Amino acid sequence: MPQMNMVQALNLALRQEMARDPDVLLLGEDVGRDGGVFRISEGLQEEFGVARVIDTPLAESGIVGAALGMSLYGLRPVAEIQFMGFIYAAFDQLCSHAARMRSRSRGRFTCPLVVRTPYGAGIKAPELHEESTEALFCHMPGIKVVIPSGPYSAKGLLTAAIRDPDPVIFLEPTRLYRLIREEVPAEEYTVPLGKAKCAREGGDVTVIAWGSMVERTLKATEGYRVDLLDLQTISPFDEEAILTSARKTGRVVIVQEAAETCGFGAELAATIAARAILHLRAPILRVAGFDVTMPLPKLEDYYIPSVERIRKALDEVLKY
Amino acid sequence: MPEMTYRDALNLALKEEMRRDPSIVVWGEDVALYEGSFKVSRGLLAEFGEERVLDTPISENTIIGVAVGAAMGGLRPVAELMTVNFALLAMDQIIDHMTKIRYMFGGQVNLPMVIRAPGGGGSQLAAQHSQSLETYFMHAPGMRVAYPATPADAKGLLKTAIRDNNPVMFLEHELLYNSKGEVPDDPESLVPFGKCDVKRSGTDITIVAYARMTILALQAAEELAKENISCEVVDLRTLAPLDAETFVASVKKTGRAVVVEECWKTCGLGGEIATRIYDGCFDSLRAPVRRVSGLDVPMPYSRKLEKLCIPQVADIVAVVKETMAAKY
Numbered sequence: 001m002p003q004m005n006m007v008q009a010l011n012l013a014l015r016q017e018m019a020r021d022p023d024v025l026l027l028g029e030d031v032g033r034d035g036g037v038f039r040i041s042e043g044l045q046e047e048f049g050v051a052r053v054i055d056t057p058l059a060e061s062g063i064v065g066a067a068l069g070m071s072l073y074g075l076r077p078v079a080e081i082q083f084m085g086f087i088y089a090a091f092d093q094l095c096s097h098a099a100r101m102r103s104r105s106r107g108r109f110t111c112p113l114v115v116r117t118p119y120g121a122g123i124k125a126p127e128l129h130e131e132s133t134e135a136l137f138c139h140m141p142g143i144k145v146v147i148p149s150g151p152y153s154a155k156g157l158l159t160a161a162i163r164d165p166d167p168v169i170f171l172e173p174t175r176l177y178r179l180i181r182e183e184v185p186a187e188e189y190t191v192p193l194g195k196a197k198c199a200r201e202g203g204d205v206t207v208i209a210w211g212s213m214v215e216r217t218l219k220a221t222e223g224y225r226v227d228l229l230d231l232q233t234i235s236p237f238d239e240e241a242i243l244t245s246a247r248k249t250g251r252v253v254i255v256q257e258a259a260e261t262c263g264f265g266a267e268l269a270a271t272i273a274a275r276a277i278l279h280l281r282a283p284i285l286r287v288a289g290f291d292v293t294m295p296l297p298k299l300e301d302y303y304i305p306s307v308e309r310i311r312k313a314l315d316e317v318l319k320y
Numbered sequence: 321m322p323e324m325t326y327r328d329a330l331n332l333a334l335k336e337e338m339r340r341d342p343s344i345v346v347w348g349e350d351v352a353l354y355e356g357s358f359k360v361s362r363g364l365l366a367e368f369g370e371e372r373v374l375d376t377p378i379s380e381n382t383i384i385g386v387a388v389g390a391a392m393g394g395l396r397p398v399a400e401l402m403t404v405n406f407a408l409l410a411m412d413q414i415i416d417h418m419t420k421i422r423y424m425f426g427g428q429v430n431l432p433m434v435i436r437a438p439g440g441g442g443s444q445l446a447a448q449h450s451q452s453l454e455t456y457f458m459h460a461p462g463m464r465v466a467y468p469a470t471p472a473d474a475k476g477l478l479k480t481a482i483r484d485n486n487p488v489m490f491l492e493h494e495l496l497y498n499s500k501g502e503v504p505d506d507p508e509s510l511v512p513f514g515k516c517d518v519k520r521s522g523t524d525i526t527i528v529a530y531a532r533m534t535i536l537a538l539q540a541a542e543e544l545a546k547e548n549i550s551c552e553v554v555d556l557r558t559l560a561p562l563d564a565e566t567f568v569a570s571v572k573k574t575g576r577a578v579v580v581e582e583c584w585k586t587c588g589l590g591g592e593i594a595t596r597i598y599d600g601c602f603d604s605l606r607a608p609v610r611r612v613s614g615l616d617v618p619m620p621y622s623r624k625l626e627k628l629c630i631p632q633v634a635d636i637v638a639v640v641k642e643t644m645a646a647k648y
Binding site for chain 2: 060085086088089091092095096099100103104127128133135136138139140141142235258259261262263264265266267269270271273274275277282283284286290291292293
C-alpha cells in the first residue's frame with residue numbers, strides 16, 4: 001500500500017470522486033490554477049477542466065451560496081474556504097440556508113454539499129488563520145461536522161462526505177497536513193460518518209479527542225492504559241461508543257484545541273455525565289485551549305494543549 | 321422606584337448615557353426616524369439629532385464594521401441589529417474583528433462598542449426570525465454577552481455595557497419588551513457584569529436560567545412550591561463573563577440542578593453550565609444535571625410546533641420533578 005501524507009490523501013480522494021461522478025466539482029479561492037493554498041487540489045483543474053474546478057473571487061458568502069444553489073440542482077459541489085477564519089463571512093448561507101433546506105422543503109430538497117476548510121493552530125500563522133471553532137457548527141442543526149486526524153481517515157471521510165446527501169463541514173487540521181505519513185489504499189473506500197475510531201484500547205481512562213488533537217493525545221497516552229476515541233465526526237457524534245467506554249472506565253478526559261467555554265468538550269462532558277453518572281469515579285476533565293484569541297506564534301505552544309497538560313489530567317482522574 | 325417596561329428601561333438607559341457622554345452614537349436599520357422596530361430608540365433622534373442617531377442601509381456586516389472602526393477611532397457606538405438572527409450576516413465583523421481587535425493590537429486600542437439585538441422565539445416568526453444564538457457569542461473569546469430578564473437588569477446592564485471598554489453583545493428578548501417592573505431612576509445605578517442574581521431562594525433544587533427562561537423558571541418555581549418543592553432560581557444576567565461561582569455555590573447547597581436554555585441543546589450554553597456544575601459539585605450532586613432546551617431543529621412556523629420547540633413552564637416543572645424523584 002502506498003505511503004501518503006494528508007495532502008496527498010485528500011487530493012486522491014477528490015480526484016477519484018471527480019472521476020467517478022461527473023456531478024462532483026470544486027470551487028474556491030485559488031483552488032484551480034494555483035492548486036489551492038495548501039495544494040489540496042493540485043493538478044485537478046488540468047485533469048478536469050475549468051468548468052469543474054472553479055477559481056472564485058474572494059467572497060466566501062458567494063462561494064458557499066453558489067455551491068448551495070448547485071447542490072439543490074443536483075450537483076455535488078466541494079467548496080473550499082481558504083482558512084477557517086474566513087468561514088464566518090459565509091455563516092448566514094450555512095446556518096440560515098444550507099442547514100435547513102431539507103427541513104424547509106419538507107424533504108424535497110437536500111444539499112449534498114461539502115465545505116472544506118483548513119483549521120487549527122500550529123503553523124505559526126496570525127490570528128484569523130488558526131481558528132478552531134468547530135463547536136459553532138455543532139450548534140447548527142442540519143449540518144454535519146467531520147474532522148479527520150490522519151491521511152487514512154482523511155481520504156475515507158472526505159469520500160463519505162462527498163457522497164452524503166446533506167451539507168458537511170469538513171475540517172482539515174493544518175498542523176497535520178504534512179506531519180503524518182501512513183499507508184493509504186490507492187483504491188476508493190469510505191470511512192463512515194458518525195462513527196468514532198478506537199485509536200488505542202486500554203481500559204483505565206476514556207480519552208476523547210478529534211482532529212488536530214489526536215496525534216498529540218496518542219503521544220501523551222503512551223504508557224497509560226486508556227481507551228482513546230478519535231471521534232472523526234463530531235456532529236452527529238458517536239454517543240454509543242463514548243458511553244460504552246465511559247461506563248467501562250468510569251474516568252474521562254476530553255482533549256480539545258478550541259477555547260474551553262462553550263466548546264464541543266462541554267457538550268461531551270454534559271452528555272456523558274447525564275447518561276453515565278453512576279459509573280463515573282472522577283469528574284470529567286477537559287484539557288482545552290484558553291478563552292483568548294489564538295495568540296501570536298511565540299505563545300502558540302502555550303495555548304495548544306500539550307502532552308504535559310494531557311498527562312496531568314490523566315494523572316488527576318486516575319488518582320481521584 | 322418607578323415602574324416601567326423592559327422597552328422603556330432600555331430607552332431610558334440609552335438617553336441617560338447619551339446625555340452623560342457625547343461620544344455615544346446610535347445607529348442601525350430604522351433606529352432614527354422610525355425609532356426602532358421595537359421602539360427602543362424612541363425619542364433619540366429628536367433629542368440628540370441626526371449626527372448621533374443614524375439610519376443605516378440594510379447591511380448588517382457594514383453596520384457592525386463601521387461601528388468597529390468608529391469605536392477604534394474614539395466614539396462609543398451602540399449599533400442595533402434589527403434582530404439577532406441577522407447577526408449571522410455580520411459574523412465576520414463580529415468574530416474576526418470586534419472580538420479580536422483589542423487582543424490583536426496588544427491593547428493599543430479599546431473597543432467600546434455595543435451591539436443591541438432583540439432575539440428569541442415565540443411569535444410565530446419561523447426559522448429565520450426566532451433564533452436564540454447566544455451561545456455563538458460565548459464561544460468568541462473577547463466578547464461580553466449580556467441577556468437581561470427584568471426591566472431593572474435591562475437598564476443597569478445596558479448602562480454597564482455602554483461604559484465598558486470591551487465589545488459587548490447585548491441581547492434583548494422580544495417577548496419581554498412589554499414586561500413591567502420597578503427600575504431605579506438613579507442614573508448612576510448600574511448592574512455589574514459577571515454577577516448572577518439569585519431571583520428566588522430555595523433549598524431543594526437550583527434552576528439556572530437567563531432572559532425569558534428566568535421568567536418561566538420563576539413561574540415554574542411558584543407552581544412547584546405548591547407541591548413543597550423549594551427551587552432556587554439563579555439568573556445568569558451575563559453569559560460572558562459567566563459567574564460560575566454563584567450557581568456552583570447554589571448547587572452545592574441544594575445538590576440538584578436544572579439548566580433552562582432557549583437555544584438549541586447540542587453545543588448550547590447549557591452544556592457548559594452543566595459541565596461547570598459537575599466540575600464544582602461532583603461530590604455533592606444527588607442527581608444528574610438536566611437540561612431543558614430548545615429542540616435541535618429550525619424553528620417551525622406552526623404555533624403548536626413552535627411551542628414544542630421552546631421550553632415551557634410545564635417542561636421545567638416536569639424536569640424538576642423528575643430530578644427530585646431520581647434516587648442516587
